[in-house]
Structure formats: C-alpha cells, structure tokens
Amino acid sequence: MIIPYQHLPQSTLQALLEEFITREGTDYGEREIDLATKVAQLLEQLKRGEVVIVFDPALETTSLVAKREAEAMGLMNG
Template sequence: MIIPWQELEESTLYNVLDSFILREGTDYGERELTLAEKRERLLAQLKADKVVIVWSELHESIDIKDKKSFLGNL
C-alpha cells in the first residue's frame, strides 16, 4: 500500500527517510554526503513523484521504492 508522504507529519516523514537512508548503507559518490543532504535528495525524489513510501502489511514494514518499478509489479 502506498502511503502519501504529504499526509505524514514532518517528524514522521523525516524518521522514515532517515531509516531508509541508514539501511541503504554505503555512499559511492565522489564525497560522502551528510544525512541531511541525503534526506533532502530523497525528499526531492518524493516531491518529483519518482519514489513512493510503501507499507507492507505482510512484513509489517515500511520502505521507499522506485514508483515505476513498484507500480509495474502490482
């Protein structure tokens, strides 16, 4: 189930973004980005409708997925 990011409180949204970023691990860019920079980039992808926040009832977990890939798997 897709969770509209606009309906989340700011602190909840930031916690979801931070959790996803910290799970993803290694940063392979030219320079290491701060957590805040990574959060802003991920938030920009949400606002651009490129990724979606997804709740899995089966696994009782939340994740962020590429929108096209996620919708293509439905």
C-alpha cells in the same frame, strides 16, 4: 499499499527518510554527502513522484521504492 508522504507527520517522514538512507550504512560516491543533504534529495524525489512510500501490511514494513518499481508490482492506481 502506497502511503502518500503528505499524510505522514513531519517527524515520522523525517525518521523514515533517515532510516532508509542509513539502512545500508555505506556511501559509495566519489565524495561523501551529509545526511541532511541526502534527506533533502530523497524528499525532492518524493515530491516529484519519482519515489513512493510502500507499506507492506503482511510484513509490517515500510520502504521507499522507485515509482516504476511500484507500478511493476501493481501498486499504483491508474
């Protein structure tokens, strides 16, 4: 199920983005980017519709996935 980011309280969205970013715990880029910048970048991807929030009720987990991946999973309407 897709959860529109606009439906989440700001504090919940912030925590979700931070948890997603820090999940792997490693930064492989040429230069390290601070957490606030990564959160802002991910939020912009949500706003542009490139990334969506997916909730799996069976597993009770939430994740962020690329829109095309959500489409391939049959989660997107239209």
